[in-house]
Amino acid sequence: MKSTRVMLIAALVVLAALTMPVMARIGYDTIVSGDTVFIYEQVNLCGLGFTQNGQLFALGANDEVKDTFSFTNCSDVRIPSTVIQNQPYYNGTTISGSAYVVFKKPTLNIDVMASNKLDVLNEKTVTKGTPVYFRVSSNVPSGFNVTTSPPYVEIRFTNPDGGSVNVFGNVSTFATQNLTGEEEFIGLVDTSNVKSGTWKVQALWKSTAPFNDLYNRGVDSSAVFFTIGAAKPKITVSKDEVVRGTSFTATITGRGSTAYWLFVKDASIECSEYVMIDPFGSGAQPGVTPIYAGDNANMANMSKSGDTPADCNGTMARVTTNAAGTRTISFNTNENTKDRTFTLVVAEVGDEPNDDSVNIKVVKGKISIDVEGDKVYYVGEEIKFIGENTESDYTYLFIVGPNLGDGKSLDDLTAPGSTEVEVEDDNTFEYKWDTGKYTLDAGTYTIYAVTKNVTGKDRLNSSMLWATMSIQLRKPFLTAEMATTRLAKGDKLVITGKAEGKPGSVYIWVFGPNIMGSLLDQLMDVSQSVEDDMSFKWEYENTGSLSSGQYFVVVQHPMYNGEQDVERRGNEVFNKVFNRTEFYVGGDRTRLMGSDAAEALVQVLNQPNIDDTYVKLYFMLEEGYINIDAIGDQYIGDKFTMKGTTNLAVDDTLIITVTSASFRPTEKTQASEFSGASGTVKVVKGTSVENAWSFDVDTTGFKPDQYIVTVECVETGTTATTTFTVSEVPPATPTTPPTTPPV
Structure with missing residues (x-):
């Protein structure tokens, strides 16, 4: 290894x-x-x-x-x-x-290049007279001593007629070109006398030694196409038609690095109504030199084209093409631009009559306005206006309605004006309006969306676009309710309702016997959030610890200003509008309780400077009970319904058990002596002030005996019992047939 x-x-x-x-x-x-x-x-x-x-x-x-x-x-x-x-x-x-x-692997590439040796002209149009290079690049020279044995290539052209030549313009040495470096620029070639049309050029390895080894091996360069255009300058636009308020570009094609006049043809309209070179100013756009209004000498030269330029800033310039013979110029329109067709002209600088023109049509944009929602709102709600504006960079909003004259700004309803809203890049706008900030009366109002800043509907005219929509404002109101006015101790206290106007919260006040200490925080001035659909639900589970008796409820809505104007501060009920204590609900001072405290709160809320509204409710808190209706004697096999009434809440769960009174243990060898039934049921709404319950019993399989019925509430622990008897079915009494005496 x-x-x-x-x-x-x-x-x-x-x-x-x-x-x-x-x-x-x-x-x-x-x-x-x-x-x-x-x-x-x-x-x-x-x-x-x-x-x-x-x-x-x-x-x-x-x-x-x-x-x-x-x-x-x-x-x-x-x-x-x-x-x-x-x-x-x-x-x-x-x-x-x-x-x-x-x-x-040997590589060979060719490109058509501008005179600056930077701009690639492959697949582009070269204006006749614009000089060009041909750049040949290869990795082969890097592997040779090019002084003693340089590589050779041929530059082969295909002219617009399909002929194959190795002469182009004023250069005739394309048949054999030495590659002494990895990149060679061949030319500069004068294209003044080159045939107009599309040309193809390709670099080929020579078939002569020493590089005949690469000849016809598929390692020649790819073909490149370019077009020789007429010497006359051309102008094109990026769009034939633009919506007022949007931009476009114009592209000049001519000889490389050559200056041309560019101007908007006179249309006998106000200067502010023309399409404009934008940005306009010295150095604002590459190759664009501004010509300002009143430059009579340059305007006279432009007029040699046969067209008169508009004598306005932003409509005239001297444009110099890049080495490739092109230049793109940015134009813009705005809400002041006239909706019509404009003519852009490019012309030779000097006495040459060559020129070209193109039309650009400017059309009016559009504006729309809508709202999220059903167009009906309550004072105090936030309204979101949305819309589209293709005409201007800003949308101006104002409102018309009762006592608002020709219109007021949404930001300030006390003075004529409009609210400026920026239009996004996708031509949309939105504005959120908090109606709670203003003392608007209920009624129907019209919102205007305008493309120009105006102070009311009497200032609207044909130079602008506008759209309208109507909304209805309603006074906020409050609904509140309880499922029952009789509440069993241990059941939940539930208050539900709707607070129109979408306040953040409503406030629950519960007054009753001996509400003090920690109960104040649990029951008096308790904030309950309001859902998006304007509903609310408040629950209090600890009713088992409260004293039986009558209770009073006040549900408070903050109304227009979204502020709770009357609130509890510790033991005090405090008026925020007048900055004073109104009365006491706790502490050692003389305090109001029960109905007196509830009525005192209502009187404070009724004061004219308090905009809060309210709903009053009451309920009786009782010890829970369950009544069982009398059950008669039954026979084995009977089916019957036991039922009763209760003050327990709807949907409370009752456990029902029916047990044999003689239930006792049996020997292991004996069958069970027990029989009975059990199950659960829900409390349902009754036909009177009491609620109801019922339970079905089937005595099939019961033993003859006395039976004990127990009903217990899961939520409150309330119970009730009764008994009934089940007997054997009595035997049928035989019937003696009648005797008929003999005749």
């Missing part, structure tokens, strides 16, 4: 072979250790230590043989395409001390 140290050294040798700089071959056919050899080459490998036949080994880091390559004549070896690329091949089976070569 090789040691780890030996394996590490081997790995480093392989890594060094792969990463060391490629050695330049002195001769194209004489190879020495470390040279790069290209697939398809025919070379002399005797310099690797062979005299005639031989074998090369592709070795891994631990001398593992990955591939072998055999030959019979080391002086004339053709490299096949099956060898592993970029993998050292050794003349022995160990890396240490062996000579090696590296095989690579």
Whole structure:
């Protein structure tokens, strides 16, 4: 087994072979250790230590043989395409001390380049007269001493008529091109006299030595296409039609690095109504020099095109194309842009009459407004307005309704105006309006969404777009109820209801005998959250610890301002509006209890400066009871229903057991003497103030005996008992048939 140290050294040798700089071959056919050899080459490998036949080994880091390559004549070896690329091949089976070569696939590429040698023009249009380079790149020169034996390629063109030539423009040396480096720029080629149309160009390995080995081996460059266009400049736009408030681009195509006039044709409208170069200013856009309003000299030159430019800032510029002969310019529109067709013109700078134009149509955008919900809300609720605006960057909202005149801002209902809402990139907007901040009366209101900032509906005009929608505001109200007004001790006290207006909470006050100490926190001014559907449910489970008697409940709604204006602070009932204590419900001071305290709270809530509303409830808290209706005597096999009444809550669970009164242990050899029945039932709502229950009994299988009935409530522990008797079915009395005397 090789040691780890030996394996590490081997790995480093392989890594060094792969990463060391490629050695330049002195001769194209004489190879020495470390040279790069290209697939398809025919070379002399005797310099690797062979005299005639031989074998090369592709070795891994631990001398593992990955591939072998055999030959019979080391002086004339053709490299096949099956060898592993970029993998050292050794003349022995160990890396240490062996000579090696590296095989690579030859690459060849060609590109059409602008005069700056940076912009690639493949698949693009080159304006006639724009000079171009042809860039040829290959990995082959890196493997040779290019001074003594440079590679040769041919640049072959296919013209628009389909003819194959190696002459292009004013350059006729494309037939044989030396590659003295990995990248060569051939040209600069003047395209002024080149035939217009689409051309194809390809770099091919020459069929002459020394690189005839690569000729016709499928390793030539891929074909590249480009188009020679007419010298006349062209202008195109990114869209034929744009919605007012959106942007677009115009692209000029002409000679490379050439200046052209660009302007919007005069339309006899206000300057603010034109499409505009945006951004506009010195250096704002690459290659774009602004021409400002009143520049009569430049405007006169532009007019040589036969079209008159609009004399406005943002409508004229001197545009210089890049080396590839193109330049893209950004334009913008806004809510002031006229909805019409505009003409953009590109023209030669100078006396040349060459020009081109394109139309761009600007159309009105649209605006809409809606709300989340059913358009009916309660004062105090938050309303979310949503909409779409393709016309402007901002939407302006105002409200019209009773005593609001021509409209008021949603932010300030005391003065004319509108609320500015930013439009998102997807043309949508939204605004959340808290109606609880304002003293709005119930009624119907109209919301306007406008593309311009106006102070009311009387300022609307044809220069803007608007949309409307109506909402109905209602006064918040409160409903609350209990399932029963008679509550058994131990049952839950449950209060349910709806608080319209979506307050965060309602507040429960329970007044009754001896509510003091810790009971104040449990029963007086208890906050209960309101659900999204405006419902609430409050439960109190500890009724078993309360005294029997009459209780009074006040459910408080904070109403418009969302604030609880009257609250309990310790033993005090405090009026927050007037900042004063109204009365006491606990402590050593004279305190109000029961109905007096409930009535005092109601009177405070009724004060005109308190906007809170309320609902009053009451209930009787009683000791729980269960009544069992009388059960008559039964016979074995009878089926009957036992039933009764109770003050226990609906859905309380009752456990019913029917047990033989003579139940006693039996001998092991005897059958059981026990018989009876058991089960559970729920309390149901009765037909009067009491609730009801019932339980079905089948006496089949009962023994004759007296039976004890026990009914017990799971929730409260309340019980009741009674008895009834089950007897054998009496035997039938024989019937004597009548005798008929003889006649």
